[in-house]
Amino acid sequence: MELILQQLLSGLVRGSLLFIVTSGLTLIFGVVGVMNMAHFSFYMVAAYLTWTFWRIFLPSPSSFWISMIATSVVMILIGLVIERLLFRRMYNRILSEQLLASFALIYIFSDLVKILWGLEFRYVTRPVILTRSISILGNPFPNYNSFVLVLGVFIACGIWFLLYRTKFGRIVRACHSYREMVGALGIPVPLLYTIVFALSVLLAGLGGIAWTMMGMINLGLDHSLLIEAFCVMVIGGMGSFLGTAVGSLICGVVYALSILIEPRIATLLIFIITGIVLTLRPWGLFGAKGRLH
Amino acid sequence: MEKILPFPKSRWWLLLIGFSIFGPLALGTFWVHVATEVLIMALFAMSFNILYGHMGQLSFGQAAFFGTGAYGAAMMMTKTGAPFLVCLFAGILIGALWALITGFLCIRLAGIYFAIMTVVVSQSTFYIIFNWYSFTGGDNGIQGLLPPPVLQGPFAYYYFSLAIVITAIIIYRVILLSPFGLSLYCIRDNIDRSIFVGIKVRRHMHIAFVMAGVYAATAGVLFAPFKRSVVPHMCDWTTSGNAVFMGVLGGVYHLGGPILGAVVWTFLDAFVTGFTEYWPIIIGFILLLVILYMPGGILGLLEQRFRRSRQSAR
Numbered sequence: 001m002e003l004i005l006q007q008l009l010s011g012l013v014r015g016s017l018l019f020i021v022t023s024g025l026t027l028i029f030g031v032v033g034v035m036n037m038a039h040f041s042f043y044m045v046a047a048y049l050t051w052t053f054w055r056i057f058l059p060s061p062s063s064f065w066i067s068m069i070a071t072s073v074v075m076i077l078i079g080l081v082i083e084r085l086l087f088r089r090m091y092n093r094i095l096s097e098q099l100l101a102s103f104a105l106i107y108i109f110s111d112l113v114k115i116l117w118g119l120e121f122r123y124v125t126r127p128v129i130l131t132r133s134i135s136i137l138g139n140p141f142p143n144y145n146s147f148v149l150v151l152g153v154f155i156a157c158g159i160w161f162l163l164y165r166t167k168f169g170r171i172v173r174a175c176h177s178y179r180e181m182v183g184a185l186g187i188p189v190p191l192l193y194t195i196v197f198a199l200s201v202l203l204a205g206l207g208g209i210a211w212t213m214m215g216m217i218n219l220g221l222d223h224s225l226l227i228e229a230f231c232v233m234v235i236g237g238m239g240s241f242l243g244t245a246v247g248s249l250i251c252g253v254v255y256a257l258s259i260l261i262e263p264r265i266a267t268l269l270i271f272i273i274t275g276i277v278l279t280l281r282p283w284g285l286f287g288a289k290g291r292l293h
Numbered sequence: 294m295e296k297i298l299p300f301p302k303s304r305w306w307l308l309l310i311g312f313s314i315f316g317p318l319a320l321g322t323f324w325v326h327v328a329t330e331v332l333i334m335a336l337f338a339m340s341f342n343i344l345y346g347h348m349g350q351l352s353f354g355q356a357a358f359f360g361t362g363a364y365g366a367a368m369m370m371t372k373t374g375a376p377f378l379v380c381l382f383a384g385i386l387i388g389a390l391w392a393l394i395t396g397f398l399c400i401r402l403a404g405i406y407f408a409i410m411t412v413v414v415s416q417s418t419f420y421i422i423f424n425w426y427s428f429t430g431g432d433n434g435i436q437g438l439l440p441p442p443v444l445q446g447p448f449a450y451y452y453f454s455l456a457i458v459i460t461a462i463i464i465y466r467v468i469l470l471s472p473f474g475l476s477l478y479c480i481r482d483n484i485d486r487s488i489f490v491g492i493k494v495r496r497h498m499h500i501a502f503v504m505a506g507v508y509a510a511t512a513g514v515l516f517a518p519f520k521r522s523v524v525p526h527m528c529d530w531t532t533s534g535n536a537v538f539m540g541v542l543g544g545v546y547h548l549g550g551p552i553l554g555a556v557v558w559t560f561l562d563a564f565v566t567g568f569t570e571y572w573p574i575i576i577g578f579i580l581l582l583v584i585l586y587m588p589g590g591i592l593g594l595l596e597q598r599f600r601r602s603r604q605s606a607r
Contacts, residue, residue, distance in 0.1 A: 107577030264424040
């Protein structure tokens with residue numbers, strides 16, 4: 001029973017990480033209608049950047065927190081540059097060419113990371129406050145896990161606030177339903193796209209930063225979350241934040257609990273759930289029925 | 294986009310077939326080896342192109358069937374000792390079966406969903422093979438896959454592959470020019486209208502998916518004895534990416550595209566990996582440039598040039 005509770009909690013943490021990363025994909029898909037296959041490359045780049053900044057500021061006890069801010073800023077810049085250089089040209093292309101262009105980025109980033117950081121495994125030492133743990137129903141729950149969990153909840157609330165309580169959010173949602181009309185009202189849609197894209201890269205980056213607290217940084221990171229994140233999108237419904245949140249929790253918890261039974265079937269089980277959802281509700285649990293092709 | 298695939302003139306095909314039969318006689322063992330790889334990769338690229346060029350759906354998961362085909366043949370060879378050809382057929386059958394099963398998931402939706410689900414299928418296949426240590430050998434793969442003595446020489450295996458590949462190309466052409474193939478074009482250009490005119494979209498997509506799976510599995514089945522081993526890496530996204538790269542580079546709207554793509558890819562691979570380990574970044578940039586500036590691939594570009602020069606001559 002204790003073991004189940006522990007796994008349930010670690011499942012929530014994994015779900016939180018999945019949500020942080022996948023919400024970036026949902027944002028860019030929901031607003032711009034583009035699927036960025038290289039999203040997870042940004043996730044990996046952010047993890048490595050966190051390590052680099054952490055090393056630079058190492059003498060300071062709060063080097064991780066400084067590195068977190070520095071990495072976020074760099075990720076936004078990367079997002080802006082990539083959008084200007086590449087994605088901007090792809091918006092009026094057919095869907096498959098958009099996918100292919102972002103697919104090409106996976107190759108480029110995976111090799112760039114190899115050139116810049118080499119093949120060794122890297123790890124970031126956790127700040128003192130995150131090495132402690134709290135007790136939940138008698139079970140120790142490490143603070144670095146709470147950190148990921150809190151970050152996930154914070155991002156979920158942040159996205160909700162941004163989309164439903166600010167003017168920017170209203171414009172973004174309007175863009176989602178009728179792009180041309182928003183442009184006709186004099187709102188600079190291309191600029192809006194740039195901002196949204198940078199936000200989406202930032203979310204991938206925050207996921208990468210969170211990961212450095214959970215495990216090793218290595219070259220396989222860019223497809224370590226791939227299956228689960230794509231399954232989250234399909235289960236929840238593409239472009240729906242609520243769906244992304246629910247999907248992430250389902251995948252995280254199923255993953256953690258199935259490890260108790262048989263570690264090797266964890267990924268397979270998520271795959272099967274996705275299959276069931278696709279068969280019964282092809283548009284996902286919370287997706288809109290109309291946006292299928 | 295909305296044009297019917299123009300097929301190259303048959304004299305070009307005769308030239309190509311003639312060259313591929315007599316060319317290797319003038320080459321050394323190394324280049325025959327490379328040429329064999331070109332043949333196998335051409336099949337693999339065709340598998341991608343059935344789905345992308347003909348049906349308009351982007352698959353990042355063809356390696357799943359390439360890998361299951363290869364593993365199917367390899368395990369038949371090591372575990373049962375059945376005759377070589379039987380093993381090859383079994384491998385193709387297993388790949389086709391896997392495509393039939395996973396096809397139910399992939400073809401339910403088109404567009405981005407299709408692309409995502411093919412990634413999921415491919416990576417899941419990779420994990421299954423990688424983790425099922427007792428059955429597949431895990432990350433060790435399976436070694437020592439020798440074709441029968443007759444086919445062990447490089448020339449013999451080349452001609453064996455050539456026979457299979459030429460047959461496959463002829464079948465490819467026949468099927469894709471049949472009413473079934475034309476319906477696929479219709480689906481590629483407009484799914485909704487295809488439904489209105491009464492094409493059973495899902496069934497067509499599923500059949501095409503299995504057909505693509507068969508081509509990928511055939512490539513995998515030939516590849517396993519060619520490399521004398523199979524590794525789980527054959528199922529993961531980088532291998533799928535090779536098919537994507539070859540298909541897009543050669544030209545997706547031409548029958549000859551995958552073949553040209555396979556030639557360019559294999560020679561680049563043999564050439565570039567000789568002096569740098571950073572081959573993926575080169576692939577990435579080439580792919581990016583092709584998509585940005587010549588979405589029709591090499592053959593698309595050539596055709597454009599050719600047509601323009603003919604028009605200006607008039």
